[in-house]
Amino acid sequence: MSFPDIRPRRLRRTPAIRRLVEETRLAPSELVLPLFLKEGLTEPKPISSLPGVVQHTRESLLKAATEAVSAGVGGLMLFGVPDNANKDATGSAGLDPDGILNVGVRDLRREFGDATVVMSDLCLDEFTSHGHCGVLAADGSVDNDATLKIYAEMAVAQADAGAHMVGPSGMMDGQIGVIRKALDAAGHQDIAILAYSAKYAGAFYGPFREAVESTLQGDRRQYQQDPPNLREALREVDLDVAEGADIVMVKPALPYLDVIAAIRDRVTVPVAAYQVSGEYAMVEAAAANGWIDRERVILESLTSIKRAGAQITLTYWATEVAQMLK
């Protein structure tokens, strides 16, 4: 018996054939740009560990957002960085309608209406003096249920400011259910929740901590997930979907492709991934040394995240990549 002459290389022979059989293709609309708005700045301030990313003034925020929207990105995720004087133990500047994050959300909605998707980070770490994602109990641990009460109010404040979607990223138990209930009770039934469902307590967030001037001493291991665990991520996702999450997210992205793939198989809501600051910084640093082809590595990493199953990716390269894809 002779074997047929099967040659997979036939489909790799020319660029046109390869394009025809390409299984994963990036599009601008699935990319979301995270943006940092800093209180009291008079001009944009570079973030040294995130070359090319800045803390924005209200004016420069609108400029960067306009560029992103014109390039076709799918949405904007806003982080607020308050003045140090406005940080306190309970993160009250996060609830203030005139707090920096809510001001920025209002600016973005005023500028873009429904022409893009305005998302706001729903977490306390930028607003607390101690830098934790929640309020502290007497023993110094993060008090889950006391934090939930604040998240509920913060969600309503962000929706009032005009967010289309809130992004709870604090990994408190029960946060999605509490936020959903609070939004509904305030008449915000149409505001969606992008849940950071599987968020790992890894070392990839280093540059972000500079970006938001985090004051955190210690770590977040009592609330974010332990990197070795996959089944625990499925449990978190099941809970978030049951509590009303509209989109679930995995974070970081590239080191957790197996988690993205497993979640994609399990749920019917859209799956997102956050290509975090450390992933960005590694590529930029290697490229600056001439050690890798920057553009190809950026596209390859985003393609891998999509191939694993993420339908939406948050990335600091969103505008640039959207422009490349045009």
Ligand code: PBG
């Ligand atoms: C918490 C939050 C973090 C990031 C997004 N939301 C930081 C953390 O958990 O320490 C990290 C994003 C990045 O590293 O790019 N508000």
